[in-house]
Amino acid sequence: MVSSGIVLVDKSGGxxxxxVVARTRRLAGTRKVGHAGTLDPMATGLLILGINSATxxxxxxxxxxxxxxxxxxxxxxxxxxDAEGDTVETAAPEAVSAVTExxxxxxxxxxxxxxxxVPTQVSAIKVDGKRAYDLVRSGETVELKARPVTIxxxxxxxxxxxxxxxxxDVRVECSSGTYIRALARDLGNDLxxxxxxxxxxxxxxGPFSVADAVTLEDLDPAAxxxxxxxxxxxxxxxxxxxxxRAIDLGHGKKIGIEGFPADVSGPIAALTPxxxxxxxxxxxKNSARSLVNFPSDExxxxxxxxxxxx
Numbered sequence: 001m002v003s004s005g006i007v008l009v010d011k012s013g014g015x016x017x018x019x020v021v022a023r024t025r026r027l028a029g030t031r032k033v034g035h036a037g038t039l040d041p042m043a044t045g046l047l048i049l050g051i052n053s054a055t056x057x058x059x060x061x062x063x064x065x066x067x068x069x070x071x072x073x074x075x076x077x078x079x080x081x082d083a084e085g086d087t088v089e090t091a092a093p094e095a096v097s098a099v100t101e102x103x104x105x106x107x108x109x110x111x112x113x114x115x116x117x118v119p120t121q122v123s124a125i126k127v128d129g130k131r132a133y134d135l136v137r138s139g140e141t142v143e144l145k146a147r148p149v150t151i152x153x154x155x156x157x158x159x160x161x162x163x164x165x166x167x168x169d170v171r172v173e174c175s176s177g178t179y180i181r182a183l184a185r186d187l188g189n190d191l192x193x194x195x196x197x198x199x200x201x202x203x204x205x206g207p208f209s210v211a212d213a214v215t216l217e218d219l220d221p222a223a224x225x226x227x228x229x230x231x232x233x234x235x236x237x238x239x240x241x242x243x244x245r246a247i248d249l250g251h252g253k254k255i256g257i258e259g260f261p262a263d264v265s266g267p268i269a270a271l272t273p274x275x276x277x278x279x280x281x282x283x284x285k286n287s288a289r290s291l292v293n294f295p296s297d298e299x300x301x302x303x304x305x306x307x308x309x310x
Contacts (some may be wrong), residue, residue, distance in 0.1 A: 010152075012044060014041055027221050040084075046210040061206065064152075066178070068172045069167075069169070078119065108154050112152075114148060117146060118144055120179050120181045124169075148178060229269075238261075241270055249270055267280040
């Protein structure tokens with residue numbers, strides 16, 4: 001069985017995130033596999049999987065900022081805000097051709113920064129205990145509340161003008177919870193011609209890049225594993241404890257903060273003297289307490305395959 005850690009997968013189009021998890025469970029020989037951040041079947045790109053106790057890290061990965069490359073089609077809207085849905089409305093060719101580059105730039109500018117975004121109706125958000133996409137597919141109309149998100153980058157890389165549509169290849173950096181499909185929808189609505197997404201690729205989650213990922217077909221979990229300690233050091237500030245504090249923390253006790261990084265408000269990765277991950281801690285004024293501990297019997301610091309480095 002594969003040890004505890006994370007693997008970076010470059011998901012292909014046409015498969016669900018659950019498909020990737022199921023295949024990885026078989027390859028890794030364990031049921032304890034989870035993912036951080038669902039990708040729609042249409043989407044490709046970075047999917048971060050946690051194996052065994054490293055699934056405990058995924059809670060902290062989900063909330064990281066992300067980068068996407070996408071293609072927005074202006075000129076028609078769909079039921080799902082992407083190419084997989086039914087067309088709801090199509091703009092007249094003359095209306096499409098009347099949209100200027102300046103109007104597109106102004107529409108994108110409105111969508112940058114801290115904004116309120118209404119999620120796409122076919123999202124996984126729960127409404128009265130049911131997923132929004134299940135309600136929509138059963139014929140119900142779903143009203144979702146706007147939520148604050150941050151679009152730190154939204155740039156057009158290429159523009160293609162066709163007879164009935166405008167295609168924009170874009171790059172987006174955004175906070176967790178942002179729907180790129182909703183950006184396409186809102187840009188199209190702002191321009192008065194409708195819009196939807198025709199392609200989406202996630203290229204980064206926090207410090208992890210798709211450049212370091214492998215496809216599911218090429219995945220060998222043992223060879224590509226980023227051990228829990230290495231993953232935690234990439235995600236958080238870290239501290240190496242002396243032997244006694246390492247034992248105390250492993251037993252759930254509060255420990256002193258000598259040697260801790262200064263002025264850190266979030267989680268800190270705590271390591272044993274030999275570099276194994278004990279857990280994540282929260283430092284107070286005089287002591288630190290455990291947020292989550294990791295099993296001491298897992299091989300978390302075995303030498304890594306250089307190809308598995310994040």
